[in-house]
Amino acid sequence: MQVTPLIWIITIAVTIAFFVYEFFAHVRKPHEPTIGESARWSAFYIGLALLFGVGIGMVSGWDFGGQYFAGYLTEKVLSVDNLFVFLLLMSAFAVPKAYQQKVLMIGIIIALVLRGAFIAVGATLIENFSWVFYLFGALLLFLAWRQAFASHDSDPADNRFMRFLRRHLAVTDEYHGDRLTVRKDGRRFVTPMLLTIVAISLIDVVFAVDSIPAIYGLTSEAYIVFTANAFALMGLRQLFFLIGGLLQRLVYLTQGLAVILAFIGVKLVFHALHVNELPFINGGHPVEWIPEIPTWFSLTFIGAVIVVAAVASLAKTRGGRAGVAAEEAADAELTKDAPPAH
Template sequence: MEITPLIWLITIAVTIAFFVYEFFAHVRTPHEPTVGESARWSAFYIGLALLFGVVIGAVWGWDFGGEYYAGYLTEKALSIDNLFVFLLIMTGFAVPKKYQQKVLMIGIVIALIMRGAFIAVGAALIDNFSWIFYLFGALLLFLAYRQAFSHGESDPANGRFMKFVRRHLAVTEEYHGDKLTVKLDGKRFVTPMLLTIVAIGFIDLVFAVDSIPAIYGLTNEAYIVFTANAFALMGLRQLYFLIGGLLERLVYLAQGLAVILAFIGVKLVFHALHVNELPFINGGEPLLWVPEIPIWFSLLFIGATIAVATVASLAKTRNDDRKKDRSRIEGEPVIHADDETKR
């Protein structure tokens, strides 16, 4: 896949332009987006991402197009999981609804910058060290285990990192608009808004460690890795307000992502064995009999896993709601007709 410096420059410039437009058109003036506004922009960004995949397929071939779609689906799913943690953080810091857009926007920009750095490092490692696939594969298998069994066990707003920050900074108890710092009685304080952004930035770093090895398990092309990440993050702010209530109903999202990460981890290990150069494995020779998982199978597997996790989550939460309603009805005292007449 031949990507010239000019194409890279145009892609990065257009990506920055989208985020600048988002800030001035939607985020600069604090407000809570309506469902209609969020739905329209979410549909626009998702449609744009799908259309870009067609462009990649038409220009560079559909093998690369398939890699892009598989990467985009994976990164979008991981980004939705990221949104769930953002929700926990903003709930923990009690961020007013009208200021949540600004927090999300800054968090998304930080995420893109961090992922861009990880993409550059990952590309350099892959170009120079084929054994990095073993490391990425092992990392993804560990992250899959953590995703499946440790998700949601800690409060990001009150974790060790945030306690450390609070000990070393003077923090106000109340918000002062959307200001990050405020001067009170001649002393400079940071506001909970800044703490929220710091917490989200720290979480972005953690998620970058998850997402970049995952997508490098689907493609070796840094351009596809970057654009899939950029499109997955575009529209994430609107999606937060659109499916905010639905996030809490996706109870099996963590398990679904764990399956995806484990699958990509195995795929990476298979690829590492297929291009092996480590002297203590098969004498440094590739194990050509090890199968390479094709991208079409990866795309189908990832899509099916996300669909199953979503349907199973909604079915479970719907069933739980019915049980709660039934328990509430059965627990209420029965009012007889005679009693009602006496009233």
């Protein structure tokens, strides 16, 4: 895939322009987005991402187009899982709904910058060291295991680092609009808004470690890696407000992501064996009988896992909600039939 420096410059400039527009058009004035606003912009960004993938397929070939779609799907699902953590964080810090957009926007921008840096490092490593595929594969298998047994029960507002900040910084108990610091009685205080942004930045680092090796397992093209990540992050703010309630019902999303990460980890190990140069493995020669997993299979597998995880989650939670409703109705009936207390 031939990507000239000019195309890189235009792509990065357009990406920055989108986020600048987002900030001044939607985030600068604090408000809680409506469902209609969130739905329209979510559909716009998803449609734009799909059109971009079609463009890659038509210009550079459908193998690269398939790599983009597989990468975009993986990064989008990882982003939805990240939204669940963002939801916990917003709740833990009691961020007013009018200011949640600003926190999300700052977190998304930091995520894009971090992922851009990780993409550059990853591309350099892959170009110079073929053994890095072993490292990425092992990392993804570990992340898959961690994801399968992940727990969202910890309080992001009361972890060790947050307690350290509260001990060493003067923090107000209440929000002061969307300000990060405030002066009271001649003394400078930081607000909970600043702590929230620090927490979301730390989470972004973890997310970047998850997402970049995952997409490099689907494509070695840095341009596809960057654009898939950028489009996955675009519209994430609107998606947060659109599916906030639905997030609680995606109970199998974590397990689905674990399966996807494990699959990509195995794919990376297979590729590492196929291009092997390590002297203590097969005498430093490629293991030619190891198959390369084709792009079409990766795309199909990832799409199938997403659909199964979503359908199974909604089916389970629908049953659970029906059960709760039945129990409440039964309790009400018993209360109605019970003799009056004397």
